[in-house]
Amino acid sequence: MGDMASAMNNLRSRSYEGFVILLKMINYTDNSSTEAGATFLVPIDKVLSEYTLSPLNIQQFVLRHRIEKPLPFKNLMSFPTGTQIPSGLPNQTFTITNGGWRNFNVNNAKIIAPNICKSSLIKCHGIDAVISLHQQTIPPPPPALMPPPANIPHPDLGKNIPSTIHRQKPQISLTEATPGTLEDQNSSSGGVRPLLWEVLVIWLFSYLVSLLLFTLNI
Secondary structure (H helix, E strand, O other): HHHHHHHHHHHHHOOOOHHHHHHHHHHOOOOOHOOEEEEEEEEOHHHHHHOOOOHHHHHEEEEEEEEOOOOOHHHOOOOOOOOOEEEOOOOOOEEEOOOOOOOOOEEEEEEEOOOOOOOOEEEEEEEEOOOOOOOOOOOOOOOOOOOOOOOOOOOOOOOOOOOOOOOOOOOOOOOOOOHHHHHHEEEEEEEOOOHHHHHHHHHHHHHHHHHHHHHHHH
């Protein structure tokens, strides 16, 4: 008896007949589909009886409940909460929520019957719900490094820039006086001089006249 057939017998013995029927419908009794080993997360019959499944989607349904390597429950228990495990469908993952032996969840389903199958290559764990898968989050590739820009001359580099910058001294602008301004200055400052000369001449003349009269009297 092959590993897959042995696993199906183990599932029947634990009243997981519904999942066995699905495996037979897609000819999963062929060991070539599980020759490298696999783990099945098997919903209980009550859950399967309430789930509407098209015959065209049976294989996808089975792959949605498959892990691509044999994992005994003790191996699953080693995964911390948040661990993502690839499912049998491309780009779809299981997310582990590890709350201990009695509260271990794979996505939305709790494992309620671990290690049903005794085969070394096929492992089966009973779960209480049909699994809902999440789209695998693939981080975007890092942005490509841009090459350094070429040496582009600055527009000011071509101009004649003096090597030494001289500080400009403050300049005082001297405005030339207009002729009218000069006349006003002469009239205000030098206009007193003719008056003084006139007084001085008159005084000198009076003095000479007085001296002459004094001489004649003698």
